Amino acid sequence: MTNILVTGGLGYIGSHTVVELQKEGFDVVIIDDLSNSEAFVLDRISQITGIAPDFHQFDLKDKQKTAQFFQENKIDGIIHFAASKAVGESMEKPLMYYRNNIVGLLNLLEAAKENQVDNFIFSSSCTVYGQADKLPIDESAPIKKAESSYGKTKQMGEEILEDFSAAFDKKVIALRYFNPIGAHESALIGELPKGVPNNLIPFVTQTAAGIRECLSVFGDDYPTRDGTAIRDYIYVVDLAQAHVKGLKRLISGENTSNYEIFNLGTGTGSTVLEVVNAFEAANNVKLNFKIVGRRAGDITAAYADNSKAENELGWKPETPLEYALKTAWEWQKTL
Numbered sequence: 060m061t062n063i064l065v066t067g068g069l070g071y072i073g074s075h076t077v078v079e080l081q082k083e084g085f086d087v088v089i090i091d092d093l094s095n096s097e098a099f100v101l102d103r104i105s106q107i108t109g110i111a112p113d114f115h116q117f118d119l120k121d122k123q124k125t126a127q128f129f130q131e132n133k134i135d136g137i138i139h140f141a142a143s144k145a146v147g148e149s150m151e152k153p154l155m156y157y158r159n160n161i162v163g164l165l166n167l168l169e170a171a172k173e174n175q176v177d178n179f180i181f182s183s184s185c186t187v188y189g190q191a192d193k194l195p196i197d198e199s200a201p202i203k204k205a206e207s208s209y210g211k212t213k214q215m216g217e218e219i220l221e222d223f224s225a226a227f228d229k230k231v232i233a234l235r236y237f238n239p240i241g242a243h244e245s246a247l248i249g250e251l252p253k254g255v256p257n258n259l260i261p262f263v264t265q266t267a268a269g270i271r272e273c274l275s276v277f278g279d280d281y282p283t284r285d286g287t288a289i290r291d292y293i294y295v296v297d298l299a300q301a302h303v304k305g306l307k308r309l310i311s312g313e314n315t316s317n318y319e320i321f322n323l324g325t326g327t328g329s330t331v332l333e334v335v336n337a338f339e340a341a342n343n344v345k346l347n348f349k350i351v352g353r354r355a356g357d358i359t360a361a362y363a364d365n366s367k368a369e370n371e372l373g374w375k376p377e378t379p380l381e382y383a384l385k386t387a388w389e390w391q392k393t394l
């Protein structure tokens with residue numbers, strides 16, 4: 060059997076990816092320190108697939124525990140999600156972000172090298188593009204200086220992996236996500252933001268649920284069709300399936316170079332107001348929102364040219380925005 064390590068496998072995108080890996084017949088091992096996830100997610104994964112992933116709770120910043128894990132577990136491939144990911148928090152705690160996201164990655168790579176693990180999928184982000192000059196954004200778009208420490212850790216992570224793949228002849232794919240949204244159709248797993256949500260969709264669903272008083276729309280003076288900012292909202296299960304396709308590409312040796320990058324988005328941009336309207340229509344609810352000033356660091360528009368992932372990974376995200384927003388609401392109602 061093929062044993063796949065998923066770090067951060069009890070988190071939002073990680074847990075959806077574990078489900079898709081198990082459906083494809085992979086044996087999955089999870090490392091998660093539960094710093095931004097909940098232990099009950101493990102049982103929920105088992106409820107969905109009928110298979111309980113092997114789970115090890117420790118922090119990748121612990122070099123000794125990380126090395127010991129690889130000595131005790133045969134691993135054929137790694138999908139690395141475990142990282143801190145809140146843009147705003149990273150500006151208040153940059154050193155925590157560098158330590159967690161970079162030291163954790165380095166410990167993982169050193170152990171992978173020591174134990175001949177050749178296949179590595181990295182969770183990256185479209186944030187590395189900043190405000191791209193040309194839309195839609197393809198993988199050749201220039202990397203711009205990140206606005207946040209979080210974004211810088213993703214850029215550094217990619218550079219570290221490019222050198223790792225070259226120096227030690229390892230196969231690496233970096234997946235640059237646009238905006239992941241939604242939850243599994245079972246409503247057993249989904250996004251679990253801690254505290255006040257930074258991201259749009261959890262704030263929308265919590266407002267609809269009455270947990271938040273009112274959604275603030277950050278700015279309606281952008282140069283867009285309705286003045287609100289544009290993003291590419293990708294359904295989390297479509298995103299998870301792209302990870303399985305990337306892993307199979309590496310394991311079967313179909314990769315055309317040791318370090319490959321793919322943009323994972325739908326290719327369609329939606330404004331904040333379009334998302335609000337789609338949410339209300341899809342779920343037959345009324346959302347309480349108000350327009351406020353722009354949020355510092357936000358860009359006007361980002362949406363993907365996903366043709367490379369489509370052509371080379373054979374991946375086609377087909378889930379409509381409205382369906383993804385329905386799953387987000389169904390999940391919120393279980394919380």
Ligand code: WQD
Binds near residue numbers: 144146288
């Ligand atoms: C989306 C749009 C906001 C909240 C960031 C990171 C990215 C990834 C996803 C981690 C923007 C607007 C939001 C609200 C609003 N992070 N908004 N009111 O900023 O595109 O991407 O999160 O993996 O790397 O950069 O996502 O969901 O925060 O914002 O109006 O209460 O919604 O201004 O236009 P973002 P977001």
